Amino acid sequence: MRRLAPALALGAAALVAVTGCGAQDGTASLGKVKLAAAEAVQQSAQRAGEVTSYSADLVLDATGGDKGASKVQGSLLYQSKPDLATDIKLDTITFGGQNVPGGARAILSGDTVYVKSELINKFAGATKPWIKVSLAELDAQEQAEVKDVMAQVQQFDLAGTVKLLTASKDVKAVGTETVGGVETTHYSGTFPVAEAAQLVDPAEREQLQEELSRVKDVKFDLWSDAENLPRKVTLSGSEQGATFNLAASFRGFNEPVQIAAPPADQVGDLPDGPAGN
Template identity: 55%
Template sequence: MRRLLVAAGAVAAITVAGCGTTATPSLQNAQLSAAEVIQQTAKKADDVNTYAADLVLNVTDAKGGQGGVVQGTMLYQKTPQIASDINLSRVAFNGQNVPGGVRVIVQGDVAYVKLDMLKTLVGATKPWIRLDLKQLGSQAGVNVDQYLAQAQQFDLKTSVALLTASKDVKSVGSEQVGGVDTTHYSGSFPVDEAVKQLPEDQRGRLQGEIANAKDVKFDAWIDAQGLPRKVELNGGKPDAGTFKATAMFKSFNEPVSIKAPAADQVGELPQTLHQPSGTGS
């Protein structure tokens, strides 16, 4: 169960890893190299206030010879406050399905989690559980703090930093993605170097999720505005498990609706799980 929860949430961090990092000087009226395009995409991503994306993650588990799949959607907004709505309609690992999938709505420092199995695991009586992200790290008995933090922290701009670590990115042609003309770029990046592109407080969390991958191959489809329309990541080791993550970005800077669940549908985390480690009977 721990793995199901973490993997379901971590898909948001992995699949959007295609856009955002430090800005570079503008190269107006110049033919940009592939590496410069990725840098310019990062700069463009900084101006994106909202986006909507479809997410897919496929993994293999070398230990059991089985794998899993996560599919869903994501809405994100930067202002007036950071908010996201991650709806993972399909979550299955090693032949086990998560009934009803997983949905996480984050608004500022508050997260709302909808997971049917919480009724069995923690005795939840409402469809949704409200979590204070400021306090979650100190709560014992629940292991969802890691993926909730990722849902809040890994936005479009932050996650593109990974691609800028590539030394071999190149253009491989022109294609349409969702009816939009794009240029297809392909390359790879060493995980150790890519993680260094992130703020220090985020490095350990991401590094833990892709620890099995020494190098990650990627494909990015960038439109005429310099924004990514599709990003694919492939990584891992055959003897330790592999993953393929895909994000299809459907819109940028268009209105999105991210609302908290109705109050009568929301419960609090049971008090038995709020006890600090080492306390209780």
């Protein structure tokens, strides 16, 4: 039996949680137009929906709960045109205080994903640095689970992350800050998970609700530039002794990104079963 879900979950871990001038009165200046904070967040979500490529740096920290401390840190390249493709590099992966040696990398191109991880290779008994997997090649018994994980990668986008913030009823502008050398307006607020989940695609809704099942409200901060593009987003929450903090910094909007499959001689197919079976 092919057991791919744990492998792809490592590759997709960073995507799951897998998102101008300010004034203290809850409004922000955007050019010559003065926007209420809630309207500015709405426009930021709209602008994010127009972005077809970008780069991002991601950090996820989680503490407490049954699994102990966890951390995922890495970077992401994304493009939706001419074809969907992502390149995820996870330099640091720690779950329950245990470090995953060598991190992980996943390249998604169409319906094919290439995964590189020392842990995955050891588990699967792979002989090449990269493992190539296509949904069409999966055993029926494993296919549904793998499709769920693939969907997390395929459906992640900048717009989806910022769209969650539009469920906020208390967002306000808190000042101006420079992010990545760009002047931005800093917005802060909270959003109820139940309401935010209704804003995402139904295929993603159940996953979001499950991931944040212990959290009623999520605190967020958004740094938006003069063009109302989101330069940075942080999400945080706590419940029953467990906490999480996710930070994503974005750049290179609509600029060309280089995403390519690994060299063919470095790629092998997923073995039929785990090493030793």
